[in-house]
Amino acid sequence: MALTALAVYLVSLVLAFGVRTWVQWRRTGDTGFRGGGLRPGSVQWWARLLFIAALVAVAAGPVAELAGLAAVPALDVPVVRVSGLILALLGTAAVLAAQASMGASWRIGVDESERTDLVTTGAFAMVRNPIFTAMMITAAGLAAMVPNVVSLAALALTVVSIEVQVRAVEEPYLLRVHGEAYARYAARVGRFLPGLGRLRRSGAPAGR
Secondary structure: OHHHHHHHHHHHHHHHHHHHHHHHHHHHOOOOEOOOOOOOOOHHHHHHHHHHHHHHHHHHHHHHHHOOOOOOHHHOOHHHHHHHHHHHHHHHHHHHHHHHHOHHHOOEOOOOOOOOOOOOOHHHHOEOOHHHHHHHHHHHHHHHHOOOHHHHHHHHHHHHHHHHHHHHHHHHHHHHHHOHHHHHHHHHOEOOEOOEOOEOOOOOEOOO
């Protein structure tokens, strides 16, 4: 299962970052990549560093199993591993669908001086960050496929890095750029799950 998990992960990375970037460039003349030359020590710099660390850590889980690291006994059962494969595939498909629904507004990272259209339809009508929700589902699936301590730590790091990116970088940016429009949207739509993490109009969270 470790080889399958590693293959699924690598393919998901290629599709979500490589292919999606190429499609964006073909359609708009812009790769959508933002955040080059970030100031070391800035919030976005730390968020980017955490996210890269999470990407590496997720790959380390299957590699660790191939190297002989044992799985956590309570999770080392076929139903968990097979369920993980299903989750990872569904999560990858959901990432691609959510990325496509952003159209020309899709970005990797944030340019503080840029203003893109606020997308609130499709999956974004259910949660504000469906791409990140799907990424966490994918990471959870991969952790279940190879349920060792490295994979579980990688899942935790993925969640933390996404939380930092969304709460400390993207939400403040969207509130500055879109103001009342984003405040109204965030007050009625959950952050990662429907109804959870909605913002009060002051910008303070109404729930987790």
